[in-house]
Amino acid sequence: MSLSLPAGRIDAQRYVQITSTNPPKLFGLYPRKGTLEKGSDGDVLIVNPSTEIVFTHSMFHENVDDTPYEGMYLRGYPYMTISRGKIVAKEGHFLGEKGAGSFIKRNLPILEI
The missing domain is CATH 2.30.40.10 (Urease, subunit C, domain 1)
Structure with a gap:
């Protein structure tokens, strides 16, 4: 699925990185949190x-x-x-x-x- 965004906006992949992957890395919780992989505890927000x-x-x-x-x-x-x-x-x-x-x-x- 492709998400079309206006010029100057971040794409969906960068949004997930900024809001969901990077904070657990900074707080020492990655990869238990912040990723959807086997063995992780990644919650899903829609x-x-x-x-x-x-x-x-x-x-x-x-x-x-x-x-x-x-x-x-x-x-x-x-x-x-x-x-x-x-x-x-x-x-x-x-x-x-x-x-x-x-x-x-x-x-x-x-x-x-």
Whole structure:
């Protein structure tokens, strides 16, 4: 599948690298996270590129009183998250089991990204 983007925009492969592969490398979690390969624990996020929203504090599942993202406009928003083959979030609603996650011990970061 080919994704056609306007001039000056990054392509889908670069987007995945920036948002999904590089952070686990920097935090010492790669290749356990950040890749869809045998033995990895890569969750899948499906984004609807047409969804347009304005962030509000109530949209976040945080234990803080405010967010620096309040009022920011965004086009493209998560539609569904799949973890271990199960849908854990869909259309902004958490559907997973509380406490189903597990601790992942970090390694040294990979600095060549």
